[in-house]
Amino acid sequence: MKHRMSQPLASVVLLLVLVIAVCPAVAGSAVAVPDPYSISVFEGRVGPETTARAQIAALRQVLVRVTGLEAAGRDEALIARIGDPARLLLSSSRDSAGNLALRFDAVALAERIRAGGYALRGLAAQPTGAAEGPTRLDVQGLRSFADYGRVMRQLQGLAAVGDIQVLRATKTVVELSVDLRTDVDAFWREVRLQGQLEPVVGLDTSAVPVESLALRLRDLP
Numbered sequence: 001m002k003h004r005m006s007q008p009l010a011s012v013v014l015l016l017v018l019v020i021a022v023c024p025a026v027a028g029s030a031v032a033v034p035d036p037y038s039i040s041v042f043e044g045r046v047g048p049e050t051t052a053r054a055q056i057a058a059l060r061q062v063l064v065r066v067t068g069l070e071a072a073g074r075d076e077a078l079i080a081r082i083g084d085p086a087r088l089l090l091s092s093s094r095d096s097a098g099n100l101a102l103r104f105d106a107v108a109l110a111e112r113i114r115a116g117g118y119a120l121r122g123l124a125a126q127p128t129g130a131a132e133g134p135t136r137l138d139v140q141g142l143r144s145f146a147d148y149g150r151v152m153r154q155l156q157g158l159a160a161v162g163d164i165q166v167l168r169a170t171k172t173v174v175e176l177s178v179d180l181r182t183d184v185d186a187f188w189r190e191v192r193l194q195g196q197l198e199p200v201v202g203l204d205t206s207a208v209p210v211e212s213l214a215l216r217l218r219d220l221p
Contacts, residue, residue: 036066037109043100051100055085058102067113068121078116082109090188090199091213106185135184136167137176140200141217148174151217154196160187184213191215 039062043054059082060073072078082088091103110120139151151174155161162179169175180187191197200214 035103035106037062037104037106038102039065039104040099040101042098043094044098046094046098052086054100055089055102058100059085059104062104062109063113063118066110066120067118069118072113072118075116078113078118081116082112090184105188107189134165134177135180135213137178138200138214139174139176139197139217140172140214142172142174147217150196154194158187158190158194160190187213 039058041054041058041061043050056079059079063075063078064070064073085102085104088105088109089102090105091101093101095101113120137155142148142151148169152164155164155176155178160180160182162181164179165177167175167177182190188199191199196218197215198218200216
């Protein structure tokens with residue numbers, strides 16, 4: 001005698017089969033984790049005042065995001081303690097639609113937030129890992145072959161930098177592919193401590209990959 005499976009039971013069995021088939025694929029896939037210290041805001045017309053307002057607006061949104069408290073974004077004492085947002089930027093790019101993409105220094109900003117009496121939540125409280133794969137690095141402001149050698153020596157002296165490959169070089173710019181041994185935040189902190197190179201803030205990188213960084217060679221005194 002043949003027994004026919006009831007409709008509800010057949011549905012359950014089919015669901016279990018689908019779950020078993022899908023789960024291994026899900027478990028083996030990589031999940032992109034958003035950076036809580038990166039944000040995009042609309043700037044509109046380009047100018048020093050509009051850029052400054054956009055940076056403050058972005059900072060307020062990040063404060064709410066990393067603390068989970070709306071009050072943090074409205075806390076003028078905290079904003080004053082943090083200071084000029086531009087000094088905490090690791091990267092800044094602007095697209096043709098007037099949107100400003102900003103990435104704040106997670107460690108420096110987190111220190112100021114904690115000093116202001118706020119706790120961080122979720123991913124904002126966790127340190128970031130080392131960069132995955134090569135990172136494109138554009139260094140601007142070169143004026144001679146001696147400057148090229150100076151840039152290479154400075155980068156090779158950074159603990160955060162591993163292998164360096166030259167992709168393209170012109171009279172004023174050298175494009176490199178570098179392997180970072182640390183996260184990007186640690187790389188920027190070491191660059192600032194070294195003092196010979198500085199981040200290019202406000203660069204339009206809408207046509208370049210996300211994994212791109214830009215530096216400028218400082219003028220020697």
